[in-house]
Amino acid sequence: MADVLPQPLVVSAEECELAVRVPELIEEIAQGFIDYTAGRVVVPPVGYLGFTEPTGDVHLKYGYVKGGDVFVIKVAAGFPQNSERGLPTGDGCMLVFSSHTGFLLAVLLDRSRLTDLRTAVAGAVAARALAPKSVARIGIIGTGVQARLQPLMLKHVTECREIALYGRSAERAQSCAAYLELAGYRVHLCASAEEVAESSQVIVTTTASRAAHFRAAAVQPGTHVTAVGADAPGKQELDTALFARAEVVVADSIAQCADHGDLAPALASGDITLHRVRELGSVLANPALGRTSEEEISIADLTGVAVQDIVIASHVMRHNAAAART
């Protein structure tokens, strides 16, 4: 019996990246958010393993889109003390199974790169839905992977090629700026996050901060702000007062954002109540729930939901030549 099990495909990180078609993936992830909010995605609670010596966190996200061909299990490990030894601070992979037979179809050894990509694509999906018509500058706070990838994905949803960048480390800001220049942006290094906020019409915050980067008052009318950094209780990038000021507040998952997104401190402070928050999938399905004028301020709080992993893994399966034959 066991002999007839198909041999699962093992896909390297490079092959995973090569299989990604960005414009198409943006549409698919947008549809994924719509399916998620509409209840068409089965996503059990995230599994968790914690370590203390050294410190480490492992998250298991898994699920499937009802009626889809696959189910996906993603493992993401973060061990911050690795950096003291000059090692990467995380690793991750995805397992793709047939939802028709339960057979393992592929092991995506993506080393978390698909997670990075799907996170950046969500930023593009949010900006396309919520940004004002006219964007002269994109503001980026942070200098890490998302500070690089978010602008790459935004290129597909805006004509703007000007970036205002701020990072605490001048050296890392310069390195990030050089990367973004190569990607086709003109980059203005700013002396403060406040300066970024004041001069940008789309702002993306991408750090592991535990305090607001800029005052709510620094944000100009008409601005859209996406926050992608907060992924655990205690993390915060936005001034809670910005939630009071914003006309449109969107969460990728209301439950998750209320627990550990930027929404959490804003709810705690009383600057917003849950009834004013829309889920991204609702706004995508019904744009009337989004921005209704060029003067409104909008916020997208993105904590990452498993449907993004399911969608990008399915996408890789379709576009990786070897995987597509399974």
Place this chain on the structure above:
Amino acid sequence: MADVLPQPLVVSAEECELAVRVPELIEEIAQGFIDYTAGRVVVPPVGYLGFTEPTGDVHLKYGYVKGGDVFVIKVAAGFPQNSERGLPTGDGCMLVFSSHTGFLLAVLLDRSRLTDLRTAVAGAVAARALAPKSVARIGIIGTGVQARLQPLMLKHVTECREIALYGRSAERAQSCAAYLELAGYRVHLCASAEEVAESSQVIVTTTASRAAHFRAAAVQPGTHVTAVGADAPGKQELDTALFARAEVVVADSIAQCADHGDLAPALASGDITLHRVRELGSVLANPALGRTSEEEISIADLTGVAVQDIVIASHVMRHNAAAART
């Protein structure tokens, strides 16, 4: 940064099996049960995904032994309707990560064979701890994978080479008997489970039954009974009255067995109360908690705990030549 991540090893089902050293594994799994009961194993609740068209169940078991070098994530999928298409009804694999760095070390594409092995090894561990000194016959109820593997593992803990076998399908019973004869047993095919029970000093029930195979009265004084079939609420192999009669009742995990092992209906019927149940790890650590005479009846209710998966994956990592170099 990402370049320095070590390439994970991909180990085939055959390589997994070749890496297993049974006598050593029996000791390691026994130690695993001791560690589990002593609270030295981190095992979060089992993750679950359910499917309806077709019917399918996916379980995620994961965890680590404190102070160990690895953490293990096991995925097991069961899609019973596959059999209508002549396909195997399940698949599974294990991911082995470093608990020092979080890096993925190996993907064990074992297609659930390591799960089958560790389940059979647990039977040997239980029999070694609980069986009477003199065993003339081993009784096996069922004709599936465990009906074959349990005797293979029992060879390492008993001198007995006589088997009394019963299965509902005569054809499958003959095929199973032929396998066990090749493995060095003399096999007596019985006309009923009752006949097996009456004539055996060690009995192993290995089926997905939802009702008792034999009356408690059929079991002779001094017999040890291991039940490995029940893995979900509603399944049952043993007469609940046997729990009232048995002097020694052991569960691999009291919590799991009380939920979905053979212990569950016995608790519901009132034939036993929890205070009479010992965990296998307690008996292994302190044999005085086990059988105290050759006349006592003992029961081991085994539902499978993640520590077995952790131990066998670690074992394969040590003995697979390529994995041992990681």
